[in-house]
Amino acid sequence: MKKPLILVGGGGHCKSVLEAAESAGYSILGVLDMPEEVGKEILSTKVIGTDDDIPAYVDKAEFVITVGFIKNPAIRIKLYNKIKEAGGKLATVIASTAYVSKYAEIGEGTVVLHQAFVNAGAKVGKNVILNTATNIEHDAVIGDQCHISTGTMVNGECKVGERCFIGSQSVIPNSIQICNDVIIGAGSIVVKDILKPGIYVGNPAKRMHSNKYVLTPNLGGANYRLSPLSGCLKAA
Numbered sequence: 052m053k054k055p056l057i058l059v060g061g062g063g064h065c066k067s068v069l070e071a072a073e074s075a076g077y078s079i080l081g082v083l084d085m086p087e088e089v090g091k092e093i094l095s096t097k098v099i100g101t102d103d104d105i106p107a108y109v110d111k112a113e114f115v116i117t118v119g120f121i122k123n124p125a126i127r128i129k130l131y132n133k134i135k136e137a138g139g140k141l142a143t144v145i146a147s148t149a150y151v152s153k154y155a156e157i158g159e160g161t162v163v164l165h166q167a168f169v170n171a172g173a174k175v176g177k178n179v180i181l182n183t184a185t186n187i188e189h190d191a192v193i194g195d196q197c198h199i200s201t202g203t204m205v206n207g208e209c210k211v212g213e214r215c216f217i218g219s220q221s222v223i224p225n226s227i228q229i230c231n232d233v234i235i236g237a238g239s240i241v242v243k244d245i246l247k248p249g250i251y252v253g254n255p256a257k258r259m260h261s262n263k264y265v266l267t268p269n270l271g272g273a274n275y276r277l278s279p280l281s282g283c284l285k286a287a
């Protein structure tokens with residue numbers, strides 16, 4: 052029997068995950084999105100409620116978070132915590148055309164989209180996005196709450212910290228270490244370890260002198276523009 056799944060968050064990334072989840076044999080029960088989207092459809096799947104309805108579905112389906120992130124993972128982290136606090140189960144979704152070695156580990160809530168490749172000995176954390184056609188090579192470690200974007204190459208024995216975004220088509224050569232809370236711009240090549248949070252771009256990747264996006268695990272911080280009075284998706 053197909054496993055029922057709820058997608059939390061509408062938008063473009065939701066469509067990619069929906070496609071991957073159906074290919075992996077899930078039956079999509081519905082999408083939870085912003086209040087004004089309720090009743091609409093995303094790829095023929097109904098928006099059945101908001102993130103405030105998560106508790107009503109914990110006995111009916113598993114969940115996966117389908118809000119994307121580039122500069123700020125706060126909404127994804129808040130939703131992850133909200134599902135856990137409600138007693139919900141996070142699904143690990145692996146698209147039918149992705150390859151995950153039997154010697155690799157993938158955490159709960161993580162999505163491995165089409166044509167992604169995770170080689171032997173790799174360890175991928177929780178609530179991670181391995182986007183379309185990423186390559187996570189042998190023994191690489193990807194921390195919780197990261198987004199490894201489309202077509203990116205993370206080579207053997209690299210260690211990527213938590214809450215990092217690695218932009219499309221970037222290259223992380225073997226054994227490089229990247230600390231928590233780092234953004235790598237699209238098409239960058241990281242040639243040495245990154246030990247300080249921030250935004251890095253180019254070839255060789257260099258720190259951008261900007262503090263526009265301060266990534267901090269302090270989710271109450273003003274940087275995240277989250278309203279304490281409303282559901283996470285409404286605030287997004």
Ligand SMILES: CC(C)(COP(=O)(O)OP(=O)(O)OC[C@H]1O[C@@H](n2cnc3c(N)ncnc32)[C@H](O)[C@@H]1OP(=O)(O)O)[C@@H](O)C(=O)NCCC(=O)NCCS
Nearest residue numbers: 121182200201217218219234235236237238239250252253
């Ligand atoms: C790194 C990034 C987040 C920075 O965004 P931003 O803060 O809005 O940056 P800006 O567009 O204001 O650019 C600031 C400067 O950095 C440069 N820059 C930005 N991204 C760059 C990149 N990827 N490579 C090289 N230089 C880059 C810009 O040219 C600009 O330079 P200037 O000040 O000399 O004009 C963004 O450019 C990026 O790469 N996003 C990732 C996109 C992606 O991979 N999407 C996939 C989604 S699945």
